Amino acid sequence: MFKRATNHQEPAVQITVDGLPVTARRGDTVSAAILTAGCVEPYRYTAVNGTPRAPYCMMGVCFDCLVTIDGIGNRQGCLIPVSDGMVITRQNGKREIES
Amino acid sequence: MSFPESLHAAYDVIVIGAGPAGLAAAATTAEAGLRTLLVDENSAPGGQIYRAITTSPLKNSSILGKDYEAGNDLVHTFEKSGADRLAGCTVWSLDRERVVGLSCGGEARLIKAERVIIATGAMERPFPIPGWTLPGVMTIGAGQTLLKSSGLIPSGRLALAGQGPLLWLYAAQILRAGGHIAAIFDTTPLANYISAAPHLPGFVFSPYWIKGLGLIREVKRVVKIVTGVTRLEAQGKNKLQTLVWEAGSRTGSIDLDVLMLHQGVVPHVNLAMAAGIKHEWDDIQLCFRPVLDESGNSSIKGIMIAGDGAGIGGAESAAERGRLAAIDTVANLRPDALAQIPSRDNVRNRLAQTMRGRAFLDHLYRPSKVFRIPQDASTIVCRCEEITAGEIRASIAIGATGPNQLKAYRRTGMGPCQGRLCGLTVTELMADERGKSPEEIGYYRLRSPVKPISLAELASIPQDETAIKAVVRG
Amino acid sequence: MQTADVIIVGGGIHGCSTALHLALRGLKPILIEKDYAGRHASGVNAGGVRQLMRHIAEIPLSIRSMDIWEKIQDLVEDDCGFDSHGQVLVAEDESELAPMRDRVAELNLRGFNHEELIDAKELRRLVPAVAESCPGGVVSRRDGAANPAQTTTAFRRMAERRGARIIEGVRVDTVKRDGGHWYVTAGSEVYSAPVLVNAAGAWGGKLAAMLGEPVPLEVVAPMLMITSRVPTFIKPVVILRGRKLSFKQFENGTVMIGGGYLGRAYPDTNETDLDWTQLKNNARTVWDLFPIMREATIVRAWAGIEAKMPDDIPVLGPSRKHDGLFHQFGFSLHGFQLGPGTGDTMAELIATGKTNISLEAFRPDRFETADIGDKHEH
Ligand SMILES: Cc1cc2nc3c(=O)[nH]c(=O)nc-3n(C[C@H](O)[C@H](O)[C@H](O)COP(=O)(O)OP(=O)(O)OC[C@H]3O[C@@H](n4cnc5c(N)ncnc54)[C@H](O)[C@@H]3O)c2cc1C
Ligand code: FES
Numbered sequence: 001m002f003k004r005a006t007n008h009q010e011p012a013v014q015i016t017v018d019g020l021p022v023t024a025r026r027g028d029t030v031s032a033a034i035l036t037a038g039c040v041e042p043y044r045y046t047a048v049n050g051t052p053r054a055p056y057c058m059m060g061v062c063f064d065c066l067v068t069i070d071g072i073g074n075r076q077g078c079l080i081p082v083s084d085g086m087v088i089t090r091q092n093g094k095r096e097i098e099s
Numbered sequence: 100m101s102f103p104e105s106l107h108a109a110y111d112v113i114v115i116g117a118g119p120a121g122l123a124a125a126a127t128t129a130e131a132g133l134r135t136l137l138v139d140e141n142s143a144p145g146g147q148i149y150r151a152i153t154t155s156p157l158k159n160s161s162i163l164g165k166d167y168e169a170g171n172d173l174v175h176t177f178e179k180s181g182a183d184r185l186a187g188c189t190v191w192s193l194d195r196e197r198v199v200g201l202s203c204g205g206e207a208r209l210i211k212a213e214r215v216i217i218a219t220g221a222m223e224r225p226f227p228i229p230g231w232t233l234p235g236v237m238t239i240g241a242g243q244t245l246l247k248s249s250g251l252i253p254s255g256r257l258a259l260a261g262q263g264p265l266l267w268l269y270a271a272q273i274l275r276a277g278g279h280i281a282a283i284f285d286t287t288p289l290a291n292y293i294s295a296a297p298h299l300p301g302f303v304f305s306p307y308w309i310k311g312l313g314l315i316r317e318v319k320r321v322v323k324i325v326t327g328v329t330r331l332e333a334q335g336k337n338k339l340q341t342l343v344w345e346a347g348s349r350t351g352s353i354d355l356d357v358l359m360l361h362q363g364v365v366p367h368v369n370l371a372m373a374a375g376i377k378h379e380w381d382d383i384q385l386c387f388r389p390v391l392d393e394s395g396n397s398s399i400k401g402i403m404i405a406g407d408g409a410g411i412g413g414a415e416s417a418a419e420r421g422r423l424a425a426i427d428t429v430a431n432l433r434p435d436a437l438a439q440i441p442s443r444d445n446v447r448n449r450l451a452q453t454m455r456g457r458a459f460l461d462h463l464y465r466p467s468k469v470f471r472i473p474q475d476a477s478t479i480v481c482r483c484e485e486i487t488a489g490e491i492r493a494s495i496a497i498g499a500t501g502p503n504q505l506k507a508y509r510r511t512g513m514g515p516c517q518g519r520l521c522g523l524t525v526t527e528l529m530a531d532e533r534g535k536s537p538e539e540i541g542y543y544r545l546r547s548p549v550k551p552i553s554l555a556e557l558a559s560i561p562q563d564e565t566a567i568k569a570v571v572r573g
Numbered sequence: 574m575q576t577a578d579v580i581i582v583g584g585g586i587h588g589c590s591t592a593l594h595l596a597l598r599g600l601k602p603i604l605i606e607k608d609y610a611g612r613h614a615s616g617v618n619a620g621g622v623r624q625l626m627r628h629i630a631e632i633p634l635s636i637r638s639m640d641i642w643e644k645i646q647d648l649v650e651d652d653c654g655f656d657s658h659g660q661v662l663v664a665e666d667e668s669e670l671a672p673m674r675d676r677v678a679e680l681n682l683r684g685f686n687h688e689e690l691i692d693a694k695e696l697r698r699l700v701p702a703v704a705e706s707c708p709g710g711v712v713s714r715r716d717g718a719a720n721p722a723q724t725t726t727a728f729r730r731m732a733e734r735r736g737a738r739i740i741e742g743v744r745v746d747t748v749k750r751d752g753g754h755w756y757v758t759a760g761s762e763v764y765s766a767p768v769l770v771n772a773a774g775a776w777g778g779k780l781a782a783m784l785g786e787p788v789p790l791e792v793v794a795p796m797l798m799i800t801s802r803v804p805t806f807i808k809p810v811v812i813l814r815g816r817k818l819s820f821k822q823f824e825n826g827t828v829m830i831g832g833g834y835l836g837r838a839y840p841d842t843n844e845t846d847l848d849w850t851q852l853k854n855n856a857r858t859v860w861d862l863f864p865i866m867r868e869a870t871i872v873r874a875w876a877g878i879e880a881k882m883p884d885d886i887p888v889l890g891p892s893r894k895h896d897g898l899f900h901q902f903g904f905s906l907h908g909f910q911l912g913p914g915t916g917d918t919m920a921e922l923i924a925t926g927k928t929n930i931s932l933e934a935f936r937p938d939r940f941e942t943a944d945i946g947d948k949h950e951h
Contacts, residue, residue: 001235001357002251005276010156025249027154032249042234042337047802047826048485048514052337054234056482056520058241059147060140060550061222061367063483063515064232072205074515074551074801074870078244080187081142194846209849375844498730504609507616507722515801515872547847551801551870557856560849
């Protein structure tokens with residue numbers, strides 16, 4: 001959904017999202033990295049009705065950016081900076097709960 | 100990141116939020132020798148306006164504009180002041196005894212302060228249109244955050260909709276960054292130009308006048324603008340595909356990948372309300388704001404509010420209000436240090452200057468009712484629990500009288516965002532439906548944790564003497 | 574002046590239930606509530622519908638309530654979110670199981686069979702996620718949970734439909750008795766009736782004192798927490814005996830954690846403060862007992878204002894000082910389940926002058942003697 005406006009100099013950071021390798025930049029938040037990667041859509045499914053969602057506010061207000069980071073669920077991806085080797089899993093909402 | 104060894108068990112002052120108000124307040128109290136801690140859930144200082152000021156990949160370019168660079172001075176002064184800073188640290192509770200609940204890197208602490216200055220700023224007003232939950236629809240603030248902190252611009256077809264200074268600023272920034280905007284849908288009600296006119300003289304002398312006009316001109320040269328927009332509907336199956344719009348009798352639709360919405364900002368009240376601070380309805384800015392004295396003292400002794408969280412005033416006035424709160428704090432806790440910091444009169448004068456023109460903006464950009472109170476029954480109001488305007492109206496019809504009673508019928512406001520994105524809509528919708536004022540209807544009763552805290556974090560709070568003494572009373 | 578057959582002070586589950594049952598018996602009650610119905614304990618409690626581990630004196634009322642709970646839809650035309658997946662008391666070790674055995678035996682002797690001793694195997698079947706080391710416990714299979722705000726609101730709505738007048742947002746300030754009638758001033762209005770019911774919850778002690786019948790009531794603020802949605806893993810409500818815990822997973826996956834840890838109550842301003850040093854202990858217990866919960870997040874927490882009596886049973890029944898005065902308060906953290914049956918009993922008592930449920934243990938003057946009697950097992 002997003003692309004980089006400049007060829008900036010920040011070092012690359014390697015993470016995985018649902019097992020796929022994604023290259024982010026130092027200073028990116030987890031949500032920014034996922035929105036730029038493009039390979040993972042939708043960003044998540046809701047726990048209530050299982051509808052697709054993506055980050056809405058990017059400032060910690062809406063909780064539509066929830067992801068599992070290194071095994072810990074329900075984290076606000078828009079507030080957490082990426083770090084090398086981070087393992088991110090998308091939350092599949094309703095399906096996960098009813099499993 | 101977790102709690103550093105150097106963290107004290109108690110502080111003279113804890114400032115919450117590292118935007119202009121918080122940076123200025125913390126720097127001032129620390130300069131006066133008060134033991135000060137500044138906390139922010141973001142990893143870099145700057146708040147919303149100066150987001151990523153120290154780390155932005157666009158730092159040295161002309162994209163973000165000169166005003167953004169002003170954040171550098173604030174951060175500099177803060178860094179020299181000797182205050183402690185906790186970054187990436189979330190405040191999840193605050194009570195009337197000024198015990199602050201913090202979580203950081205998977206651990207939690209309770210720390211007490213003599214004074215707490217809440218500088219948690221503003222958040223964007225909810226913009227509940229049909230389809231606003233689709234991936235691809237986000238706020239302009241979100242777009243700007245991605246631009247400032249990561250140098251990102253939308254790929255694919257982009258439109259902006261709404262109103263307010265931020266819309267024009269972001270549009271200009273996107274264009275300067277080489278982005279493209281398919282169209283801008285301006286929702287400013289035409290009647291606002293008339294109600295704002297009497298306040299124009301104040302505005303003409305404010306710095307916003309020249310800057311604002313310049314930005315609008317810069318954008319209008321290259322982007323198609325639809326004015327007087329009265330209805331917006333985002334459509335798409337699993338993500339945004341089309342925006343359908345009406346502007347009076349004109350209608351149209353446009354295929355899009357990204358739609359960004361914005362209709363102004365409102366005080367972010369959650370922490371202050373959860374602490375029990377009294378708020379009242381502001382009928383011009385159409386939001387709840389805390390009841391404060393001139394320095395920013397709230398209804399709870401020792402807790403102050405500065406910056407946009409105290410009522411929307413913009414970045415420059417936020418910094419001055421941060422200083423005013425700090426001066427009052429120093430006057431109470433260490434009066435002999437007052438000589439070392441700016442005088443109250445100076446700060447007051449500068450604050451008055453920065454507030455010039457505010458009334459004009461407030462009136463011009465007062466959002467219209469159709470975009471605050473959803474008319475379509477199927478429009479989602481509570482994004483977390485996926486509850487529609489129609490469902491809320493049905494609950495009112497069978498007896499729900501206010502936002503808290505509504506919880507007996509629907510789970511509105513009970514999801515993870517804790518009502519941040521539905522609170523104002525629910526209050527205004529119920530007021531409208533029941534023929535009452537928003538003040539009479541009231542807001543959700545909010546409690547800590549204002550941000551979710553993991554069971555592990557909660558269980559990690561140390562069995563520490565001081566922490567316990569600070570909290571267990573009577 | 575407005576007149577009625579009965580004036581009820583307090584719009585909690587008890588006041589609303591009594592109002593409904595009086596109206597069903599053809600009487601005209603007026604209910605006066607200072608805030609709105611369900612604003613306090615009755616709207617914010619854990620929703621536990623529990624006969625398990627009740628004080629012996631409360632059991633007949635509790636059973637009468639249970640019969641109503643099971644047909645709640647017929648009474649109030651709302652399911653009240655009631656489910657009956659049972660409630661389980663877990664013994665963490667053998668020393669906790671022994672007294673449970675004794676209690677179940679005693680109940681059986683007295684003819685009560687709702688509590689059933691279970692071994693480790695049955696415990697694991699009912700609560701698969703519980704820590705391996707627990708040797709057994711007690712189950713009450715008809716028990717369950719309901720949505721408290723939905724329930725109290727449903728009782729309020731149905732009471733009104735059956736002819737009760739519900740007045741919200743005005744506080745009862747003064748009460749006078751004259752010529753066999755009560756005169757109650759609330760807001761700018763005076764209400765009069767031959768019968769007055771004190772169902773004022775945590776404020777019931779204040780009203781009783783005003784009427785010359787003081788009781789040692791403590792105002793407390795029990796706290797609750799709720800987690801984000803986690804995969805479904807538990808159906809019944811689980812309670813502990815040694816460490817304080819009550820634990821309930823809702824259909825939507827969220828889990829409510831309680832157990833009677835107290836915050837601070839400010840009844841004059843309707844405010845409460847949470848005490849996180851206490852909730853931390855609550856979190857630790859869950860951490861120990863349910864490893865599956867370790868990754869969950871707490872999304873909300875709150876406290877309600879509740880009345881607690883020294884012997885943990887209510888003040889219930891006729892006044893010993895005045896004719897035409899009845900008390901119905903002091904439910905000591907477990908009055909929600911009792912609401913339907915107690916309202917029914919009170920209405921019977923007021924309408925017919927008698928009830929076959931013994932209210933002796935709940936007399937308002939029981940605290941006048943120094944010896945309060947045996948504290949119940951809890
Ligand atoms: C957090 C919590 C968890 C709980 N969990 C459970 C549980 O799982 N199961 C269970 O069975 N019980 C539980 N309880 C206990 C249960 O909620 C209460 O015992 C029960 O709701 C008491 O009902 P009530 O009608 O007596 O009181 P309330 O609901 O407090 O109602 C009293 C009403 O009287 C009004 N009032 C007071 N003074 C005046 C006046 N002067 N004029 C007008 N109005 C007045 C008040 O505003 C209030 O609305 C819990 C309680 C709490 C707080
Ligand atoms: S995107 Fe809104 S909270 Fe993260």
